[in-house]
Amino acid sequence: MFPPPPAAATMGASPADSRRPRGAGALAHAVREVRGTAVLNAVFFAIVVIAFAVAAFRQVTYSGADPTPMAALSEAMIVAAKDSVTLAIGLVGVMSLFLGLMKVAEAGGLLVIIAKVVRPLMTRLFPDVPGDHPAMGAMIMNISANVLGLGNAATPFGIRAMQELDKLNPHKGTASNSMALFLAINTSAVTLLPSGVVALRASLGSSDPAGIIPTTLVATICSTTVAIIAAKTYQRFSPLPPAPEPGADGEAPAASQEAPTDDGAAPGDSGAYPAWVSFLVLACVLALVPLTVVFGQAIAPWMVPGIVVGLLTFGVLRGVRVYEVLVEGAKDGFQVALRIIPYLVAILVAVAMFRASGALDLLIRPLGAVTNLFGMPPEALPMAILRPLSGSGAYGVMVGIMSDPATGPDTYTGYLVSTLQGSTETTFYVLAVYFGAVQIRRVRHALAAGLTADLAGIIAAVAICSLLFT
Numbered sequence: 001m002f003p004p005p006p007a008a009a010t011m012g013a014s015p016a017d018s019r020r021p022r023g024a025g026a027l028a029h030a031v032r033e034v035r036g037t038a039v040l041n042a043v044f045f046a047i048v049v050i051a052f053a054v055a056a057f058r059q060v061t062y063s064g065a066d067p068t069p070m071a072a073l074s075e076a077m078i079v080a081a082k083d084s085v086t087l088a089i090g091l092v093g094v095m096s097l098f099l100g101l102m103k104v105a106e107a108g109g110l111l112v113i114i115a116k117v118v119r120p121l122m123t124r125l126f127p128d129v130p131g132d133h134p135a136m137g138a139m140i141m142n143i144s145a146n147v148l149g150l151g152n153a154a155t156p157f158g159i160r161a162m163q164e165l166d167k168l169n170p171h172k173g174t175a176s177n178s179m180a181l182f183l184a185i186n187t188s189a190v191t192l193l194p195s196g197v198v199a200l201r202a203s204l205g206s207s208d209p210a211g212i213i214p215t216t217l218v219a220t221i222c223s224t225t226v227a228i229i230a231a232k233t234y235q236r237f238s239p240l241p242p243a244p245e246p247g248a249d250g251e252a253p254a255a256s257q258e259a260p261t262d263d264g265a266a267p268g269d270s271g272a273y274p275a276w277v278s279f280l281v282l283a284c285v286l287a288l289v290p291l292t293v294v295f296g297q298a299i300a301p302w303m304v305p306g307i308v309v310g311l312l313t314f315g316v317l318r319g320v321r322v323y324e325v326l327v328e329g330a331k332d333g334f335q336v337a338l339r340i341i342p343y344l345v346a347i348l349v350a351v352a353m354f355r356a357s358g359a360l361d362l363l364i365r366p367l368g369a370v371t372n373l374f375g376m377p378p379e380a381l382p383m384a385i386l387r388p389l390s391g392s393g394a395y396g397v398m399v400g401i402m403s404d405p406a407t408g409p410d411t412y413t414g415y416l417v418s419t420l421q422g423s424t425e426t427t428f429y430v431l432a433v434y435f436g437a438v439q440i441r442r443v444r445h446a447l448a449a450g451l452t453a454d455l456a457g458i459i460a461a462v463a464i465c466s467l468l469f470t
Contacts (some may be wrong), residue, residue, distance in 0.1 A: 043447070044350055051353035058358055069358065076356030077349050082195040084344040096330035098156035101311045102141065103329025106134060108318035110311070120278045125185075125228065126178045135164030139182055145307075146189030146425075158186055158430070159437045162330075166438040171240055173441050180446035181231040183434060187388075187425040188223035188453035194422030197398075200452050201418055204402050206409035212418045218464045219423035223457030230452040234445035320383065343436030347428050351389045360385065376416075376458075379407055383417045388427040388454045395421065412469045419461040427454055 020066060051073065058069035067075065111412040118140060119131040129135050138161035146153035161182060169176045175183075194216050202209035234319065354360055368378030376384065379401055386394040398417045402409040409418065427450040 047350040051357040054359040055357035076352040080349045080352030084348040085470045088341045100326035100330035104315040108315045183446045184227040184231040184449035187427045187450040188227040189218045197422040201409045212410045215419040216422040216463045219461040221461035223453045226456035227453035231449040238445040343432035347432045375462040418463045
């Protein structure tokens with residue numbers, strides 16, 4: 001982490017090392033690097049050590065039948081490592097499809113059009129990203145997919161956005177302010193239609209499966225607002241190192257790495273539609289909210305096929321050779337899947353250890369008595385704790401609660417866990433996948449902003465469910 005001795009500067013030092021500030025500036029840069037990695041390292045190590053300590057204590061005092069606590073911990077680690085690879089491989093198909101569609105949309109100029117429409121808002125949120133850069137279009141597509149509850153479709157768009165943001169990032173391996181803000185928004189994105197949870201509630205016999213749509217909308221609006229405020233606030237306490245000199249070591253400045261846009265506009269050009277167009281489009285989107293609440297269950301099955309047909313039709317109308325372009329874009333899915341496997345293994349194994357060791361249960365018992373006073377029943381507490389850590393773990397808790405006749409889908413607890421599942425994202429998973437795709441090791445304030453948004457979403461979900469269902 002600290003600057004190498006002078007000899008290192010002439011013995012295979014990388015260009016990135018040679019651009020680092022010298023003297024006192026080098027020490028400050030090293031301290032910032034340590035800060036950037038300290039949080040994630042501390043969280044990961046703490047989860048593993050606590051899990052091992054709890055399992056070891058239970059092993060020493062254990063007198064029951066097999067499997068022993070330590071054997072259960074070992075099995076959970078091996079299974080989680082295998083499942084992480086299986087999960088990454090399972091994402092290949094989905095990512096290939098939607099990255100291919102993204103390529104078609106980009107080739108046809110759709111991302112430029114959308115970016116121009118929402119540029120007045122997005123440029124205020126992301127002042128470091130040119131309004132017509134491909135990163136802006138990819139972020140918009142990702143946020144749009146999350147708004148519609150299409151988590152699998154949102155992931156490829158989010159990865160593409162991170163790849164494009166990395167082109168604008170002069171500090172490779174360190175999350176930029178735009179990356180951290182985008183991740184925070186992604187983990188808390190406003191959701192109009194949590195289609196997957198609605199479908200699950202219907203399959204479990206709920207009399208009102210779409211009843212969580214308004215509660216999810218309120219919770220995600222609150223969490224997204226807090227995510228933006230938190231990211232903007234925390235970045236002041238996590239400054240970036242000094243930017244490298246333009247042209248240092250023969251490299252072009254970061255701005256020259258920006259991808260050209262489809263309409264030929266330079267990244268610095270405004271290229272935005274008039275403000276009234278943006279506000280008109282925003283008004284139309286807001287008008288869809290009541291329609292989504294009323295007809296959400298009927299609309300849900302049409303969304304993914306509609307997106308596929310719509311993007312391909314747009315490409316054809318714009319003269320794009322859709323098959324060839326889609327196949328070319330789909331190739332990235334395989335490469336991305338290979339890059340994210342190590343990150344998934346680390347995160348999912350740590351979470352599995354925490355659950356299998358019994359540490360999660362020890363955390364829930366004292367907290368449940370307190371949170372019950374504020375509208376969070378002990379049965380739902382594991383869901384709130386696991387949601388930022390493990391999507392599959394939280395999903396399992398939700399299914400178990402709603403399958404139990406005592407706490408079915410239409411009880412207060414059932415509505416609450418459904419809202420939690422539909423209104424927050426798996427922060428550690430998103431961090432591992434998105435940052436892993438561009439080899440970000442120093443996450444800076446991204447994790448803190450994401451967890452703050454998660455907490456806001458949990459509080460908002462409890463508040464709105466208490467208001468509507470008690």
